[in-house]
Amino acid sequence: MAHLARRAFAPAPVPFPALHVDTGHNFPEVLELRDRMLKHLGIRLEIALIPEMIAAGRLREPPGTISRNRLQSQALLDAVDKHGFDALLGGGRRDEDKARAKERVFSFRDAFGQWDPRSQRAELWHLYNARISSGTSIRAFPLSNWTELDVWQYIAARKIELPSLYYAHRRPVFERDGMLLVDNQFLPREDGEVVRELQVRFRTVGDMTCTGATLSSASTVAQVIEEISRCRVSERGATRADDRFNETAMEDRKREGYF
Amino acid sequence: MELLSLVTAGSVDDGKSTLIGRLLYDAKAVSDDQLEAVERASLRLGLEDASLALLTDGLRAEREQGITIDVAYRYFATAKRKFIIADSPGHEQYTRNMVCGASTANLAVILVDARNGLNEQSCRHAFLLSLLGIPHLVLAINKMDLVKYSEETYTRIREEFTSFAARLRIQDLTVIPMAALTGENVVRGTEHMPWYGGPTLLSHLESVHIASDLNLIDARFPVQYVLRPRSGEHRDYRGYAGQMAGGVLRPGDEVLVLPSGLSTRIASIDTHDGPIEEAFPPMSVALRLEDNLDVARGDMICRPRNQPTVAEDLDVMVCWMDRQPLRPGARLLVKHTTRTVPALVDDIDYRIDVNTLRRASADRLDLNDIGRIRLRAAQPVMCDTYQRNRITGGLILIDPTTNQTVAGGMMTAGGGRGREGDAAESAGVAG
Numbered sequence: 001m002a003h004l005a006r007r008a009f010a011p012a013p014v015p016f017p018a019l020h021v022d023t024g025h026n027f028p029e030v031l032e033l034r035d036r037m038l039k040h041l042g043i044r045l046e047i048a049l050i051p052e053m054i055a056a057g058r059l060r061e062p063p064g065t066i067s068r069n070r071l072q073s074q075a076l077l078d079a080v081d082k083h084g085f086d087a088l089l090g091g092g093r094r095d096e097d098k099a100r101a102k103e104r105v106f107s108f109r110d111a112f113g114q115w116d117p118r119s120q121r122a123e124l125w126h127l128y129n130a131r132i133s134s135g136t137s138i139r140a141f142p143l144s145n146w147t148e149l150d151v152w153q154y155i156a157a158r159k160i161e162l163p164s165l166y167y168a169h170r171r172p173v174f175e176r177d178g179m180l181l182v183d184n185q186f187l188p189r190e191d192g193e194v195v196r197e198l199q200v201r202f203r204t205v206g207d208m209t210c211t212g213a214t215l216s217s218a219s220t221v222a223q224v225i226e227e228i229s230r231c232r233v234s235e236r237g238a239t240r241a242d243d244r245f246n247e248t249a250m251e252d253r254k255r256e257g258y259f
Numbered sequence: 260m261e262l263l264s265l266v267t268a269g270s271v272d273d274g275k276s277t278l279i280g281r282l283l284y285d286a287k288a289v290s291d292d293q294l295e296a297v298e299r300a301s302l303r304l305g306l307e308d309a310s311l312a313l314l315t316d317g318l319r320a321e322r323e324q325g326i327t328i329d330v331a332y333r334y335f336a337t338a339k340r341k342f343i344i345a346d347s348p349g350h351e352q353y354t355r356n357m358v359c360g361a362s363t364a365n366l367a368v369i370l371v372d373a374r375n376g377l378n379e380q381s382c383r384h385a386f387l388l389s390l391l392g393i394p395h396l397v398l399a400i401n402k403m404d405l406v407k408y409s410e411e412t413y414t415r416i417r418e419e420f421t422s423f424a425a426r427l428r429i430q431d432l433t434v435i436p437m438a439a440l441t442g443e444n445v446v447r448g449t450e451h452m453p454w455y456g457g458p459t460l461l462s463h464l465e466s467v468h469i470a471s472d473l474n475l476i477d478a479r480f481p482v483q484y485v486l487r488p489r490s491g492e493h494r495d496y497r498g499y500a501g502q503m504a505g506g507v508l509r510p511g512d513e514v515l516v517l518p519s520g521l522s523t524r525i526a527s528i529d530t531h532d533g534p535i536e537e538a539f540p541p542m543s544v545a546l547r548l549e550d551n552l553d554v555a556r557g558d559m560i561c562r563p564r565n566q567p568t569v570a571e572d573l574d575v576m577v578c579w580m581d582r583q584p585l586r587p588g589a590r591l592l593v594k595h596t597t598r599t600v601p602a603l604v605d606d607i608d609y610r611i612d613v614n615t616l617r618r619a620s621a622d623r624l625d626l627n628d629i630g631r632i633r634l635r636a637a638q639p640v641m642c643d644t645y646q647r648n649r650i651t652g653g654l655i656l657i658d659p660t661t662n663q664t665v666a667g668g669m670m671t672a673g674g675g676r677g678r679e680g681d682a683a684e685s686a687g688v689a690g
Binding site: 006007008009010011012013094095101102117118120121122123124125126127129131132133144145147149150 | 649
């Protein structure tokens with residue numbers, strides 16, 4: 001997304017900032033590349049820091065939960081209010097999830113960020129109606145019609161740098177609910193969970209507490225493309241604990257104001 | 260790799276979801292976890308086998324009630340092409356959904372149940388698809404297994420459809436007998452219909468010629484954004500960013516800027532990776548012009564000898580999509596290419612009865628109605644007929660009080676006032 005924005009406005013600077021809704025449970029590799037890449041592309045960064053919001057009493061963590069995934073919606077809305085954003089551009093794709101497959105490129109959200117699948121605006125040709133009433137804002141998904149494979153082919157064609165997490169590397173992981181989670185300080189081991197060092201990579205990267213790794217030996221872009229072409233498990237199905245709550249997890253979170 | 264975008268149309272029980280499920284499944288575009296989810300859902304609904312139709316149900320209400328609410332998009336690829344399927348539901352909001360799904364499609368598949376033959380809906384769908392200028396149409400005669408793979412049935416339905424379609428402007432029609440449930444003639448062939456010598460659906464999708472679907476004749480460049488870095492090495496840079504909507508432009512070409520009518524030459528065509536030698540649809544580029552003209556978002560760059568119509572009075576065929584009916588005197592916004600202008604609905608010329616294709620006089624258009632209206636725009640609109648160019652001939656109407664998109668429209672006479680010819684003709688339908 002950052003690269004596309006840069007290409008769209010070159011040689012002028014990108015006229016909007018990047019926003020990171022930061023749970024505080026990050027992979028250090030992601031933060032390092034985030035800062036370096038945005039600096040290189042000349043894009044300003046705004047951060048909505050969930051730990052800071054919790055400390056200030058603006059967010060409350062449900063007792064006993066570790067993942068801050070559900071707090072992201074609130075933090076996002078806070079940032080929309082604070083900065084007066086009319087629209088947020090996101091990298092969501094329709095091939096990721098059943099609910100996303102039905103979402104328009106321009107998704108209109110009320111003051112609570114809620115998505116109403118039954119009252120979406122008609123989208124014809126490439127004529128997008130971006131008019132909003134006060135109190136509403138837009139989530140726009142320019143990559144709606146890209147697939148995971150398209151993204152990787154684009155990365156190959158443009159030689160885009162990614163965090164090393166997306167390529168095969170050795171990492172201590174443990175198994176929970178059929179997923180390989182990263183051994184990290186935020187997530188206490190439960191009984192019987194054994195940490196092993198395996199060769200893995202990540203297909204999506206989110207919060208450290210809910211992003212699962214996949215066994216992989218693909219260490220170059222070409223090998224990743226080859227691996228995806230043969231893969232029989234969908235990206236979110238394989239690796240995202242947050243979508244595993246139930247069959248409509250993504251739909252429910254979108255209705256609650258999630259991106 | 261070439262990308263083909265297709266839309267499916269059919270009534271509720273024609274097996275549309277099954278066909279898409281079958282296409283995705285046999286083309287190996289369904290992942291194991293998606294299939295497991297479908298198996299779980301099928302069990303819950305008391306079905307014996309995993310129902311492939313459930314693959315396309317996205318939302319909770321859809322899976323629980325077994326209905327489809329909104330257009331769903333699916334993606335798959337073969338060694339030859341990438342595909343996007345827009346699956347638009349056949350019930351209530353059919354016009355709106357089909358028009359949305361079809362507006363960007365290269366090809367449409369109309370499904371009919373071999374046992375029932377054509378019905379009102381198949382004809383209505385064919386009309387809408389021809390109105391939207393879909394270049395390629397496939398008539399899928401489904402459930403052939405339930406009519407003993409009868410060639411006679413196939414021929415009868417094919418002829419019935421061909422005679423109806425003769426009244427529409429359909430450029431390319433392919434008729435395929437199939438059984439989506441068993442997968443025959445979807446991805447793999449079948450020994451049950453030796454009388455059929457044509458392609459399977461997938462092999463047709465892989466080979467139909469789509470490269471000439473875009474207009475490469477009339478140079479059209481709607482200005483989307485003015486790039487002015489105002490700093491560093493680009494202090495004096497002034498580029499016009501946008502997406503090519505027609506034709507080919509090269510550096511040195513003489514061009515005209517509308518609506519001002521001033522002419523100049525193209526100094527260079529820029530991209531992030533540097534200047535390029537030519538631009539054509541669907542490329543997004545930045546044009547620099549030799550003279551320092553006043554050019555803004557919404558202006559159109561074209562050639563002096565090949566200009567779009569510049570008009571304030573517009574004849575538009577519209578699909579009305581709002582629950583509030585359209586009446587003469589309504590004040591709306593027209594969004595056309597990158598230009599949004601206020602407009603007044605002068606008159607409703609007629610409504611088209613989509614079942615008979617006849618025009619009827621009307622004083623209003625209701626939800627899902629199709630009709631021709633006359634708009635008076637507050638500023639000129641630079642347009643072509645929809646038939647000539649789907650990008651510069653299409654527009655949407657927005658209600659400025661609710662901000663909703665209330666109609667999709669297609670330029671018919673390009674600002675002309677011709678009122679002759681029957682409804683079908685001005686609707687992009689051959690006489």
